[in-house]
């Protein structure tokens with residue numbers, strides 16, 4: 001099986017935001033033929049929400065509708081796809097990157113991983129550091145993964161959204177997802193970058 005450049009475990013607010021920002025850079029010369037896979041088992045907190053305070057989101061939109069809009073937005077980019085599956089285990093591959101065991105029995109390999117599974121549960125085996133108590137989560141059973149301040153847990157292993165310590169607001173989770181994407185894109189570009197689409201030229205500019 002081909003090695004995927006990046007797997008994002010969790011396709012809620014932060015995972016989809018991360019994927020959209022990453023995929024939007026697909027025209028950059030340094031992007032090459034990279035591919036992004038989002039693995040998600042459809043248990044986002046957004047499925048319980050109706051939104052009146054999420055910036056740019058039409059008041060009264062349900063979280064489920066918003067998730068569908070984000071998935072549709074991601075579909076415009078052929079470099080990314082979403083797989084309905086649950087990640088059970090991750091392990092570092094002896095050569096490079098990671099192997100992710102999924103509940104459909106497959107074990108895709110990737111060069112880098114983003115963990116974006118929310119702050120309520122940690123069910124993926126194989127991480128070297130256990131989650132810790134989330135300092136802004138309210139309830140005592142909310143969790144996060146410690147990171148280096150720019151969302152890197154260990155080499156090539158990133159964390160996003162509430163699992164990265166963000167407070168539980170859509171804009172915060174999505175914002176952390178976008179920041180993680182920018183960190184990864186900067187690695188791929190070999191320099192600090194971001195992705196801006198410009199009205200006049202319709203070309204990406206950094």
Ligand SMILES: Cc1cc2nc3c(=O)[nH]c(=O)nc-3n(C[C@H](O)[C@H](O)[C@H](O)COP(=O)(O)OP(=O)(O)OC[C@H]3O[C@@H](n4cnc5c(N)ncnc54)[C@H](O)[C@@H]3O)c2cc1C
Nearest residue numbers: 010012013014041042043044045087161162168169170173
């Ligand atoms: C009742 C309720 C109401 C809310 N109302 C608002 C509101 O009005 N305004 C607002 O801004 N925010 C609201 N929120 C908060 C908002 O929903 C969260 O902040 C946001 O969804 C967090 O994003 P996330 O990506 O960190 O986690 P999530 O969106 O929860 O996404 C995590 C994803 O990871 C997936 N996942 C987990 N484990 C695995 C695994 N092993 N394999 C594959 N996939 C996995 C889950 O299925 C899920 O899709 C509300 C939340 C709740 C619970």
